[in-house]
Amino acid sequence: MDNQASRRSGHRVRNAVVALSLGAALFTAGAIGLAPGGSTSGASAPHAAPARGSLGALQARVKLVPKDAGAWAALGMAYVQQARTTADPATYERAEQALKRSLAVQRDDNINAEIGMGALAAARHDFRTALDWARRATTTDPYSSVAQGVLADAYTQLGQYPASYKAVQRMNDLRPDAPALARASYTFELRGETDQAVTLMRRSLDAASTTGERSFAHTVLSTLALQTGDTRQALQESETGLRNAPRDSALLEARARAEASLGQTQQAVADFEAAINIAPLPHYLLGLGELQQSLGHKEQAEAQYAVLRGQETIRRTGHTPADTDAILFEADHGNPARAVTMAQEALKTRPFIAIHDAYAWALHRAGRDEEALGQADQALALGTRSALFRYHRAVIQHALGDDAAARSDLETALHTEPHFHPLHAATARALLKRIDKTS
Incomplete structure (x- = not known):
């Protein structure tokens, strides 16, 4: 479980075309919280996510106070989130530099940087490294619910499902907040228990404290509705989310898929295009390309496929x-x-x-x-x-x-x-x- 990643994954991600691949990374804005003020207790510290802070403010902070390990860790996680939402792999390098700087300042008991390194490894689909960092983080602080979330995500993508369920349960025992409940929902979705997945995701929505968490919940609820053939409910969930976050690319994509299922293809194309203008993620491009192909729009479909081929060339160059x-x-x-x-x-x-x-x-x-x-x-x-x-x-x-x-x-x-x-x-x-x- 995409680090409530780029939308449950990553991605953390979850739609008909990429199936559950977005579940690969469950880190999204507000999903990974780094304890403020150097605290290592994810169970008791306020749930503050690095992505909530201004990137510019964090950059200014580390320039002003270069020995602030927490600020460097928060900056690193902000870069991870930026890379996920902009599809810019170069930003991961900046994330790694910031997180390593945090560890250089504070090598031991640096839970924030350890969580950040785990999130970064997962975002790069290096899940064995993500697992190593997650284990290190849970050793540093056995009571950090956030570290348990990183551990659960790594286990999930490594196919170690019972271990991931155990980590998700531990996360919820420590702190049953929106990210923990979202991961619990996903464990039931993986097992085909959609009703329970919906129930837990609605609880995650009720517990959400940020726009990002609420947007994520509506995106997942829209996807789950589509999976049961309830296209009207899928459309309603995405539209509810978009009223509060009109430029959320994952919600735009969710609405596009609901519209396509309802035969509202012109609106679906427009929403796919809007999502791609915000973040040209591969599954958005593939979704629009195949929709255009189904409509007989060969040139428009090929335009999306050409971008995908370019992204694939970059991926091969980076050996990811x-x-x-x-x-x-x-x-x-x-x-x-x-x-x-x-x-x-x-x-x-x-x-x-x-x-x-x-x-x-x-x-x-x-x-x-x-x-x-x-x-x-x-x-x-x-x-x-x-x-x-x-x-x-x-x-x-x-x-x-x-x-x-x-x-x-x-x-x-x-x-x-x-x-x-x-x-x-x-x-x-x-x-x-x-x-x-x-x-």
Whole structure:
């Protein structure tokens, strides 16, 4: 669990196209709180997040007081958040420099910098390093709920789900605030228990103390509504959030997906474009590109795909693991064999269910269906209610000649979320129809 990251992930992230990949990083504005005044107790200190402070003010503070370890840590976390919301990887370097400066000033018992380093590693999809820093932070302060959140996020992305549930429970025992309840919601979402996930996310919304926390909750509630086919509720949640945060890119994307599901494609395109103008994140670009493609707007779709290819070139240059949207994009709109390689590399450092799903789809597109089925089964092993995951497995099962299993997954996907993808939902309906005719 995207550090209530760039919107639950990251991302922390969560929509039909990238499935649960945004859950990869659950750090968002207001989600990671660094204890003020050098306090290390996340349980008792006020929940103050570095992203809440002005970046300029933090920069001025460290210039004025260069030995202020807490200010350097807060500046580092502010840079992490800025990188997540602007898609500027160079900002991560500034984050690392600030956090290392904090540790240089105060090497021992520097819980804020340790949490920040864990958040930074998670944002870079280096989850083993994130886990190391999280363990260090929880050793420094066993009573820090925030450190437990970093620990939970790392365990989740490393596929160590029971350990992540334990860390989330510990986080809520220490301090059942909005970030803790959001992570608890996600543990139930991963297991397909959507009703409980919604209940806990509404509790997170009630506990929210910042605009960022409220926006995040509405984004997730909109996504959860879409996952159950309640498109009107999904639209309502996103619009409620946007009334208080009209330039929140994740809420704009959530509204775009709800509008697309309702057939309001012109409004959906406008909202996707608005989100991309704020933050050109890969899943926004892919969502708009595939929507434009479904509408027959080839030039407009290709414009988004061209940006995605440019981002992929930058990623390869930096030798960072691919995320699910990059793998799925390559599988569907590029070179499936390359997508397989990307997924294999990603799985080495991030054996998370969304990576298993993307790997399964890449293998299928590359004609390796027997291998693909094993990966698809792992993607659904927790019981996650993802129409996209179900669709991917159904297509693989059909390719292997198991139409009964394919029918079951297709029916579940379309019942769960009838408009789960601008391109694949129509293909799913057509495939189900063909199977029914031949059976």
